[in-house]
Amino acid sequence: MTKTPLFILLLLVLLTSCGTVIKTLAGFKNPKVEDKKELNRYFSELVPNSNTYFLKVNKTGNEYEIFQAIGAGLTSEILIFSQSGEKYCYQGIEECSGIQMQSVFKNFNENYFPCKEESSLNLSTYLEKILDIDGNSIKLENLPKTDFYIFQHWNKYSGTRKKLQQDVNWLLDLKKKSNLNVTMLFVNGDMLEEWGLEKNAELPIKFKKDGDKFTMTFGKLPLKK
Incomplete structure (x- = not known):
């Protein structure tokens, strides 16, 4: 069995701060290996006129990269660049991620500032981790011109289709009502067949x-034979 990285443990601890962890686990299913084109179609049906990006694994079948x-x-971290x-990073007093997200659009300048901790993650390094539907790298010059970019991850196994649609529409509605010059970008976090995994197989958690x-404890990865 493979233990989860520390940042996943911290994610679940943070979720308890606004009482959502039990709800999250209640709708949580074992992740299934998905086809990227089918995921793209799934998202476009839920949110017309919105694109999704995909997480990248550099070496097919590499277990460490896949688990990362x-x-x-x-x-559920809000990635803002x-x-x-x-x-x-958020530097207010609220611990609930939902309230933090609302503050992005209502009073960004009072609660969000350049991150204090030293981190190698910036917009350029993050863009290296994702691809578009055609497998192309994302270049900053190809993104819309805006003051800020918000990246929100989504996946099929953390909840129902209806819940995902409600969450995405909620975010887009917050953006629509805000004066903040920001672009929302959605990134899929499902396991992909192109990572070297067996399509439709599951990862026990x-x-x-x-x-x-x-x-969280992960079972054996369904690597393609």
């Missing part, structure tokens, strides 16, 4: 509660 991509797809590429923390 799965972990990135699980996180300025046009110059600097990452912005077990949850364990220890006090107010949850840990």
Whole structure:
């Protein structure tokens, strides 16, 4: 069995702060290996006129890279970058991610500032982790000109189709009502067949509660034979 990276454990701890972790786990299914074109069609049916990007694995079948991509797809962290590429972090007092997201569009300048902690993640390094539907790398010059970019991950296994549609529409509605010059970009976090995985196979995941923390244990990756 392979233990999850630390950042997944931290994700689940953060979710407990606004009471959403149980709801999340209640709708959580074992991730299934998906086809990228089918995922693109699934998203376009839910959110017409919106594109989705996909997480990249550089070496097909590399378990470490695949688990890293799965972990990135699980996180609910709000990734915000300025046009110059600097990452912005929430520095208010609210712990619930939903309230933090509302503050992006209602009072961004009061709650979001360049991240204090040293991090190698900036817009350029993040764009290296994702691809478009045709497998092309994403270049900054190809993105819309805007003051800020927000990247939101989504996947099929964390909840129902209806819940995903509600969440995405909620975000787009917040943006529509805001004066903030921002572009929303959606990134799929499902396991992809092109990573060297067996289509429609599942990755078993077990949850364990220890006090107010949850840990996740992954089963064996369904690598393509």
